Amino acid sequence: MPKLRIDRAARAAVLAATLLAELAAPVCAADQPPATAQAADDPFYCTERQLGYWFYCTKPKPAELAQAIPAPAASATQQLDTITAELRELKARAILEPTPANVTAYIRFQRAQLDRASLFSDVWQRSIWQDPDLDYTLQRPVSTLGKRQWQDARKAERDSVMAHLSERYGLFYFFAQSCSACSVMSPIVRSVAATWAIEVRAISTDGGPSPDFPRYTAETNQRARMGLEPGITPAVVLWDAAAHRAIPIGYGVMSADELQDRIYLLTSKEAGHDY
Numbered sequence: 001m002p003k004l005r006i007d008r009a010a011r012a013a014v015l016a017a018t019l020l021a022e023l024a025a026p027v028c029a030a031d032q033p034p035a036t037a038q039a040a041d042d043p044f045y046c047t048e049r050q051l052g053y054w055f056y057c058t059k060p061k062p063a064e065l066a067q068a069i070p071a072p073a074a075s076a077t078q079q080l081d082t083i084t085a086e087l088r089e090l091k092a093r094a095i096l097e098p099t100p101a102n103v104t105a106y107i108r109f110q111r112a113q114l115d116r117a118s119l120f121s122d123v124w125q126r127s128i129w130q131d132p133d134l135d136y137t138l139q140r141p142v143s144t145l146g147k148r149q150w151q152d153a154r155k156a157e158r159d160s161v162m163a164h165l166s167e168r169y170g171l172f173y174f175f176a177q178s179c180s181a182c183s184v185m186s187p188i189v190r191s192v193a194a195t196w197a198i199e200v201r202a203i204s205t206d207g208g209p210s211p212d213f214p215r216y217t218a219e220t221n222q223r224a225r226m227g228l229e230p231g232i233t234p235a236v237v238l239w240d241a242a243a244h245r246a247i248p249i250g251y252g253v254m255s256a257d258e259l260q261d262r263i264y265l266l267t268s269k270e271a272g273h274d275y
Contacts, residue, residue: 087113158264162196169267170199172237172246174223175216177208185234185253186212192256205233238263 074082087109094106128134141147173189175182186202190212193200202213203222210216223230226246228237236259238247249262 161268166198170239173202174235176206176233179233181253182234188256
């Protein structure tokens with residue numbers, strides 16, 4: 001029995017020594033965190049003391065930066081403003097410092113913009129040619145042949161209106177004996193009125209006679225009652241008998257053609273409908 005107890009005691013001592021040896025041994029390489037991980041972690045806890053096996057050493061990764069939002073593209077207006085500013089800057093630099101380099105830079109940039117403007121003008125013209133809604137010359141021709149045809153058609157329409165004008169309208173003609181412009185305008189008014197059989201009521205603002213209108217009357221505040229400008233002669237006013245209103249045609253000297261044009265426009269065309 002004593003011998004059996006000794007064997008058991010010896011075995012226990014050997015087992016205890018083995019366990020102590022294992023506990024005292026350093027952590028094996030397989031159990032240690034990789035060098036790259038240790039370098040990235042806290043050096044005191046994760047490298048010097050080698051606590052990576054029992055201690056949390058992994059740092060959270062920083063959040064990825066949000067992708068930069070690209071700036072919106074410059075608008076066409078901003079681009080044009082930039083070009084204009086650059087042209088002005090180059091011009092000012094060439095004037096203030098007229099070196100060959102500065103002058104050449106301005107000329108080159110200016111020529112590039114002239115080419116851009118020429119391209120725009122060319123495309124503009126082609127667009128008008130191909131779209132009749134955009135072609136203003138169809139309403140008011142600019143070519144010699146087209147303009148002549150347009151003027152003939154307009155004159156025919158004007159004459160048609162003037163031929164029926166006396167059915168509704170009459171003329172007030174204000175003149176003065178002392179007015180030199182009236183001596184020029186009076187025969188013109190008389191001629192146009194006679195051509196279209198329009199009744200004219202001639203009114204002398206100073207009481208003096210007119211050789212072109214022997215049946216005149218002296219002014220007795222007629223213009224004020226019509227709401228017209230006082231004191232200016234000669235003055236031609238159209239009277240609308242249907243609407244009982246005065247339509248001023250013009251003041252001063254006018255040619256017969258201009259006088260008829262004004263009467264035609266004011267009686268048959270709305271504003272904005274004649275080009």
